[in-house]
Amino acid sequence: MSDNESDSEPSSPNTPFVDQVLSSWNGQKANTEPAIDGSERIKLSYDQTLTSVGHYELKVISGVVSMYGAYLTTKSITRRVLASSTESLPVIRCVSGDWAEIQLSSVNDTSVSPDLSAVSPLFQGVWKCKCEHCVVNISASYIKLRHSSEHHLAKVSSLGTSVDWQQYLHTNAQRSSSTNGAFSIVVTGQNPLEISTFSRLLTNSLLTLGKSKSQSQVLFLDLDPERSENGWPGHISLSKIQQPVLQPNWTHDAQANDTILRAHPIGVKSNGRSKARYLAGVQDLVRLANKIRIANRRDPIQLLIHCPASAQIFGNGLIKNILEIVTDAEVVNISKTQLSTIPPTHKVTQLPPLPENIALFSSRSVSQQRDMQLQSYFHTTCRPKSSPCPSPITSWRPYVVSYSEGRCDFAGFHFTPEIPHMYPGMLSNLLNGTLVSIVVADDNMSFAEHEILRGEKDDLPYFAPSNDPIIDATMCSSIGIALIRSIDVERKLLLILAPPDMSKIASERIVLVAGLFDVPSWAYREDYHFRKHVAQTGDAEARKHFADTSSGVPWLECSDIV
Incomplete structure (x- = not known):
């Protein structure tokens, strides 16, 4: 496979760069107090802002601050923030009438967000900056920024919202805390x-703002399989969220x-997707x-439904179908x-x-974000404990x-869309090196009633x-x-990378669903990029983790794209 970096390298917006003020905090020593443990306390006056890039812990010492829609007080627990330069940076804003004092602390725990820059260029430069003009402690895991030009990428921006958005968020959160019943909100748009x-x-x-007790949890129905917000790429999901979301979607698996x-x-792609199966x-x-x-x-839970933009863009009536299922919901368009x-009824x-x-910023395309989500997923969920990160x-x-x-360890493969008639003799070629969804039947279901066929040459089981x-x-x-790393046709074995839970489930209840994802070219390239990283850094310990091949990375033909 050709390693075309045009699909993997960061993609910058075409808009011309304009230096942006990211923080109104002035950086004066009078408003900053370093602590013995390496953290720092910062005072912000009313409506003053502070923007940082990197990962850090945030604690409110006095007053009230807002960040990414969350209102944080002295009663709030210490929050972990992952602010990536690949998207608009969250802003800490003082909303107290007088002052607010916050404490920022570095986070050097790689389990929070593993540094994958050694195995993928998509993760390079997303956190730290090495330029001279930043208000920066070199050993810190975050950097305070006053202007976007202070960052080496020179195109970072802070997250902004409109008055209309803020007004709705305030009004809705007050309604949530003042009413006894649960309500549902469908968010849609173009x-x-x-x-x-x-x-x-x-x-x-919803989780933090209100006149009385804030919500203990929010149910989040993620209906966008192409660019999932809380679930896995290629899936729709229902999640329970109990803490404010202060990190990009590709770090959720570490949280x-x-x-x-x-x-x-x-x-992940709308073409070939079954509308009936989706609904x-x-x-x-x-x-x-x-x-x-x-x-x-007794403790009402609000339901938030995140709809894909395609539900409106393609005019296929999908938004109407969704609203027929989600009855009595408010629609935010x-x-x-x-x-x-x-x-x-809506x-x-x-x-x-x-x-x-106030244009939103993202330096990664949709497919690149999916790759980052998947890499982060595998490195936090499927990596053996004995293997170091990265x-x-x-x-x-x-x-x-x-x-x-x-003695098959799973019921069979299910292809979506259906496998063409000419492919039963090529199943191993279709499946080798691909991603599959691990589907498990509930206790009251059996796949025994469905006919299972076998591949003509490789004997792989699949549903008719x-x-x-x-x-x-x-x-x-x-x-x-799961990632099918290789197929041993002679011994009839699959070598796969999967979450540990898979090994605990009865084989007759497992179906591996294929045809849902893009080709995971990022997986093939990791060893190549890791070798490159080791050659540049001279890390002798890391050499132990090369792929066991005598000729480097023989499955790749790489060409540098300038």
């Missing part, structure tokens, strides 16, 4: 970045902020959300265009898009999974095409993603 940002702002405000309660495989998954997740909320009537197909709040001077996945010990008839759904959303769900 700009994916705005939908994602507003959903996160809304989640954080304890959210728990994926249930997920269904859909596919069946939505219906199942909404059913679960309602069940949870009914069981928690972030668009200049009114929605025309809204059931009468209240619609029309919010204008952000003005041009180390290329080629150096990890995989699970050995048998597919021989009579059927008019009846093999993956029934009401009776099975995904527990994660």
Whole structure:
């Protein structure tokens, strides 16, 4: 496979660079007090702001500050913030009438967000800066920035919101704390970045803002498999969020902020995606959300539904179908265009898009963000404890999974869309080196009633095409993603990288769903980039984790793109 870096290198916006003021905090020593433990205390006057890049812990000593929609007080626990230069940086703002004092502390725990820059150029430069003009402590894991030109990338920006957005967030959070019942909010629009940002702002405000007790949790229904906010790429999911989300979506697997309660495989690309299967998954997740909320009537839980922009853009009636399932929900439409197909049971709040001077920033394309999510997922969820981080996945010990008839460790492969008739003799070629969703049947379901065929040359088991759904959303769900690293046809074995939970599940309940993802070229390149990193740094210890090959990386043909 050719290693074309045009698909992997960061992509910068085409807009001309304009130096942006990121912090109104002036950096004076009178407002900054270093502590013995290496942390620092900073005083902010009313409406004064502070923007930093990197990862750090934030604690409020006095007063109240806001950050990414969350309102943090002295009663708040210490919050861990991961502020990446690849997107608009979260801003700490003093909202106290007088002063607020905060404490920032460095985080040097790689389990928080593993440094994957050694195995992927997508992760290079996302945290630290090495320029001379930053207000920076070299040993710190974060950097305070007053201007965007102080960062070596020179295109970082701070996160801004409009008055309309802020007003809605305030009003809605007050409603949440003053009413006894739970409510549902559907966030939709035509700009994916705005939908994602507003959903996160809304989640954080619900969790922290209110006249009385703030919400203990929010249910987050993520219906965008192409650019998932809380779940895994290629899936729709229902998550329970209990702490403000203060990090990019590609670091969620390293956080304890959210728990994926249930997920269904859909596919990262809209073409070839089954609308019926998508809506069946939505219906199942909404059913679960309602069940949870009914069981928690004494402590009402708000449901936030994050819709894909494609639900409106393609005019395929998808937003109407979703709203027919999510009854009695308020719809927040972030668009200049009114929605025309809204059931009468839904209240619609029309919010204008952000003005041009508050444009959201992302230096990674949608496919690059998915790659980052997947790499972060595998390095935090599937990496063996014996393997250091970072180390290329080629150096990890995989699970050995048998597919021989009579002692197969899973029920079979399911292809979506259906496998073409000419491919049964090429299954190993189709599957080798690909990603699959690990779907597990509930206790009351069996795959025995479905016909299972075998590949003509490699004997791989797969479900025969059927008019009846093999993956029934009401009776099975995904527990994660696996990478098929290699297939041993002679011994009928798969070598896969997967979450540890897979080994604890009865084989007849597991189906591996293929055809959902892009080709994981990032996985093939990790060893190449790691070798390059070691050659530049001279790290002798890291050499132990090269792939066991005598000729470097023989499966890649690399060309440098300037």
